[in-house]
Structure formats: structure tokens, C-alpha cells
Amino acid sequence: MTAQINKRVLREHFGIRARPEQVVVALAGNPNVGKSTVFNILTGLRQHTGNWPGKTVDNAQGVFSYRHTSFLLVDLPGTYSLLAHTIEEQIARDFICFGHPDATLVVLDATCLERNLNLALQVLEITPRVVICVNLMDEARKKGIIVDIKTLEKELRVPVVGTAARIGEGIEDLKEALWQVATQSTPGEPAPVRYSPEVEEAVQELSSALEAVANGPLNRRWLALRLLDGNPSILAGINTYFELLSN
Ligand SMILES: Nc1nc2c(ncn2[C@@H]2O[C@H](COP(=O)(O)OP(=O)(O)OP(=O)(O)O)[C@@H](O)[C@H]2O)c(=O)[nH]1
Ligand SMILES: [Mg+2]
Known part of the structure; x- marks a missing residue:
């Protein structure tokens, strides 16, 4: 019960007013990887935009339903890192850490995975409730880049879905993965980054x-x-x- 109340207090601090049964999903990713395209295709016109409380940074929230579950999707500012060098990074990091999303969807650019995986690993250090969306698969194909989704999934130990959001490819699989991660009671254990x-x-x-x-x-x-x-x-x-x- 206490955990429920805390969750509500924390979410409201970020301007998120989710209904108690609603599942909250944070949408993170580097700039220009297709986050808003994924956001729009999932939520359609059921969205509203404003600012993050006390900040002049855009905030978009939208809803969609899948398997009788209502999802509230929160589009975070595009960031390369969560180590908070900029106000955008601070907002993204604070929301993922302290806003208690039920899942975090990390959108990556299939054409430059190496750079994008940095953010994915940082998110996985914070929470195991993660779905990785490897977007721009059509662009990767055009460039002759083959992304081995299954191996990525095995290495990261969280669901990885390949998408081409602009043409709607992979979106149903994305919803299924989000539903699985957000509603399962015990999340998996992603491979943690080990230090010296x-x-x-x-x-x-x-x-x-x-x-x-x-x-x-x-x-x-x-x-x-x-x-x-x-x-x-x-x-x-x-x-x-x-x-x-x-x-
Ligand atoms: N070919 C292709 N283009 C895409 C895909 N997804 C998004 N785009 C295009 O990529 C560009 C950037 O997409 P956005 O959705 O604005 O990216 P974003 O991550 O929200 O960008 P910021 O909010 O600026 O960080 C747009 O021109 C999209 O149409 C995709 O899967 N394939
Ligand atoms: Mg955007």
C-alpha cells in the first residue's frame, strides 16, 4: 500500500496523472532515432503536450490500450546519456529513476547501434523493466546492415524488438513486449555492466x-x-x- 502511495506522489511530481490501474511507460532514446514516430504510432491522437513541471522542456503524454490494459506513454527528451550534463538528460534520468515507470522503452537507431547502446546500458543499470526497440530497421537494410535481434536479446536479457516505425513494422510485437514487461511481477535480471x-x-x-x-x-x-x-x-x-x- 505504501509503495502505491509513494508511486503516485513521485509520478505527480513529474506531472504524470496516471489512473491507478494504468501502466506507465517512459520512452527514452538518443535524439532523432524515431521516438516521436513510435510515440505517435502507438498513441495516435490520444495525446497531449505541455512542459515538464517547472521546466521549459516539452513533455508529451499519450495513451493506448493493449490486451485490456491501458498504457500511459511518456515521451522523454532525446539524450545520449543519463549522466545529466544537460537539463534534458536530468529530466530523462530523474523520470526513469524516480518516476517509477512500469517499463522503460529505449528506442535505438539500427544504423548506429554502438553509440545508441550506451544509453540502453545506462537504463539497464537503473531498472530491469526495459524493452529495447531497434528502430530504423528499413534504413539499416538499405545500408546493408544486419542487426541480430536474437543475439542482442540474449546479451542484454530483456526483450528486443526490431521496428521501422515510419511504416508501422514491428509495432504489434512492441506492444506485446511492453505488456509482458510492464505487467509481469518479477522482471528478468539484465546483464549488469561490471566495473574494475x-x-x-x-x-x-x-x-x-x-x-x-x-x-x-x-x-x-x-x-x-x-x-x-x-x-x-x-x-x-x-x-x-x-x-x-x-x-
Ligand atoms: N526510414 C525511417 N525513418 C524513420 C523511422 N522512424 C522515424 N523516422 C524518421 O526519422 C526522423 C526523426 O524521427 P522522430 O520521431 O522525430 O525522432 P525523435 O527521436 O523523436 O527525435 P527528437 O525528439 O528530435 O530527439 C523523422 O524524419 C522520421 O520520419 C523509421 O523506422 N524508418
Ligand atoms: Mg521527438
Whole structure:
């Protein structure tokens, strides 16, 4: 029950008013990979746009139904990273970390996967509730690039769907994967990024120390890594999160 109330408080902080039974999906990706095209094809005209609370950055939210489940899709600003060098990165990161989406859909450009996977790995460090959409498959085919979706899925251990959103290819599979990830009670365990033994040791130590304060849904490994980074914008985000929870 407490978890439910906290979820609502946190979502409202981001201007998300989801009905209790509604599934919230965050839509993330590098700039210009087709996020809005995916968003539009999934939600059609059932969307509204505004700004993120207190920010001059666009926010689009839209709804769609699949298998008798209502989904609220939130289009995040396009970012290369979640390490918050810009206001857009801060919004995307704070929402994925603290807004408690039921799933995060990461859209990648099939023609430059290597660069795009950086963001996917950063999201997977935060949450296992992820679906990867490899978009622009038609462009990749034109360029003779073959993307091995099955191997990607095996490596990342989350559902990976190939799409060409502009022509509607792969969208039904995307809905099915989202439904699976957002509604399953125990998500899979994606392959975590491993760091040097020194960092891993420090993460272990910090994670144990954090057990008493961070026993909610916030990922302790991710929290420990960010405390080690000492990035002030991330520390501010973490502070806001704990303040909201204690009110
Ligand atoms: N060929 C092809 N073009 C696509 C596909 N998906 C999107 N596009 C095109 O790619 C361009 C960028 O798409 P957007 O949906 O605006 O991308 P975005 O990620 O929302 O971009 P930002 O919000 O600016 O970060 C547009 O011209 C789309 O029509 C696709 O699957 N195949
Ligand atoms: Mg867009």
C-alpha cells in the first residue's frame, strides 16, 4: 500500500496523472532515432503536450490500450546519456529513476547501434523493466546492415524488438513486449555492466550501508555507483526523491 502511495506522489511530481490501474511507460532514446514516430504510432491522437513541471522542456503524454490494459506513454527528451550534463538528460534520468515507470522503452537507431547502446546500458543499470526497440530497421537494410535481434536479446536479457516505425513494422510485437514487461511481477535480471574490482568492492560496501535507507524500489547498486561518481546534479535528484518520500 505504501509503495502505491509513494508511486503516485513521485509520478505527480513529474506531472504524470496516471489512473491507478494504468501502466506507465517512459520512452527514452538518443535524439532523432524515431521516438516521436513510435510515440505517435502507438498513441495516435490520444495525446497531449505541455512542459515538464517547472521546466521549459516539452513533455508529451499519450495513451493506448493493449490486451485490456491501458498504457500511459511518456515521451522523454532525446539524450545520449543519463549522466545529466544537460537539463534534458536530468529530466530523462530523474523520470526513469524516480518516476517509477512500469517499463522503460529505449528506442535505438539500427544504423548506429554502438553509440545508441550506451544509453540502453545506462537504463539497464537503473531498472530491469526495459524493452529495447531497434528502430530504423528499413534504413539499416538499405545500408546493408544486419542487426541480430536474437543475439542482442540474449546479451542484454530483456526483450528486443526490431521496428521501422515510419511504416508501422514491428509495432504489434512492441506492444506485446511492453505488456509482458510492464505487467509481469518479477522482471528478468539484465546483464549488469561490471566495473574494475576496486569499484565493484566499493559498490558492495556502499550497497550494504545503503540497505537501511534505500530499501524501496530505488536500485541500490545504481545509487552506490552514483554516490561514487559524486555528480552534484544526481545527488540533488536523489535528495529530492528522499524528501518526497518522507513527506
Ligand atoms: N526510414 C525511417 N525513418 C524513420 C523511422 N522512424 C522515424 N523516422 C524518421 O526519422 C526522423 C526523426 O524521427 P522522430 O520521431 O522525430 O525522432 P525523435 O527521436 O523523436 O527525435 P527528437 O525528439 O528530435 O530527439 C523523422 O524524419 C522520421 O520520419 C523509421 O523506422 N524508418
Ligand atoms: Mg521527438
